[in-house]
Amino acid sequence: MTYSRAEKLRFIVYLAIFLMVMFTGTVGFMVVENLPLSDAVYFTIVTIATVGYGDISPVTGVGKALAIILIVTGVGTFVGMLANATEMFLNRRDNTIRRQKLQMVIGLFFSEAGTRLMRYFAAVDKDYDFMAGILVVKNDWGDREFHQARKKLGGHSFEVDMQRVDLHALKALLDRQKDLLVRLLESPYMLEHESFTDQLVAVLHLKEELAYREEYSGLPITDREHLGGDIQRAYSHLVRQWLDYVAHLQDRYPFLFSLALRTNPFDRQASPIVRQTSPSSGGSECCLDKVPSESQGFPL
Numbered sequence: 001m002t003y004s005r006a007e008k009l010r011f012i013v014y015l016a017i018f019l020m021v022m023f024t025g026t027v028g029f030m031v032v033e034n035l036p037l038s039d040a041v042y043f044t045i046v047t048i049a050t051v052g053y054g055d056i057s058p059v060t061g062v063g064k065a066l067a068i069i070l071i072v073t074g075v076g077t078f079v080g081m082l083a084n085a086t087e088m089f090l091n092r093r094d095n096t097i098r099r100q101k102l103q104m105v106i107g108l109f110f111s112e113a114g115t116r117l118m119r120y121f122a123a124v125d126k127d128y129d130f131m132a133g134i135l136v137v138k139n140d141w142g143d144r145e146f147h148q149a150r151k152k153l154g155g156h157s158f159e160v161d162m163q164r165v166d167l168h169a170l171k172a173l174l175d176r177q178k179d180l181l182v183r184l185l186e187s188p189y190m191l192e193h194e195s196f197t198d199q200l201v202a203v204l205h206l207k208e209e210l211a212y213r214e215e216y217s218g219l220p221i222t223d224r225e226h227l228g229g230d231i232q233r234a235y236s237h238l239v240r241q242w243l244d245y246v247a248h249l250q251d252r253y254p255f256l257f258s259l260a261l262r263t264n265p266f267d268r269q270a271s272p273i274v275r276q277t278s279p280s281s282g283g284s285e286c287c288l289d290k291v292p293s294e295s296q297g298f299p300l
Helices: 005-032 037-048 061-123 128-135 143-153 167-176 178-186 188-192 194-211 221-252 254-262
Strands: 274-276 286-288
Touching: 005 037, 005 061, 037 061, 061 128, 061 167, 061 178, 061 194, 061 221, 128 143, 128 221, 143 221, 167 178, 167 194, 178 194, 194 221, 221 254
Parallel strands: none
Antiparallel strands: none
């Protein structure tokens, strides 16, 4: 979690002023009070901190004036710097907690609806092979691989074959998740994650479009193309959000990351069944059952 630009700027300003006051006080006491460097630094610090041990005190008029200036300017700057640093720490902790809760909400969405919906869209993706070449996530992926995948998805159209889309099945799938989608959208954490909010809005809009049509068999080509655009929008948001979510799981929850790989809609070999390798292979790593080619229709 990074700090905001305003927090960084405010802290830098306070720190710069504090260092300037320290430098001015140290050099001033060395010149005016004829103190060595160590004593000048020490006297400057105890003056700014208003500790006042009394072991060192200004003896000249100019030194006393300098001490007054340090107290007036240094105390406020020092307190402001500490307060700002404390605020940054507390905000970072609170933001981390909120992000963790938001990731739990995102995980609930993909567990209950997102993965099934993405599997349906993947089955009718005109460029499924292209997507599979990008999104077959491996155990050893790092930030570099996830970044490359996001970059490759940037120019993808997410175009689906509307001739193969079963709108009745899609509507039934979305209807089953209606309450979940609405409750997720009402979550206060949605305001802190625009991309996930946009995804939910896109999915709910697609559901609403389908709900307004009583029959799908006689729809004109223009209307099917319109629905295809709504599907593309929801599909693109789903895939990008899913990729970020999987990257988060790899970093925080390896057991959930393993399940995400074994249910990857873009991996033809993915299977939720975990099997052991044969003894002759010399290991106990799990392997993935190959999904039969005839099952690539991704039933709901």
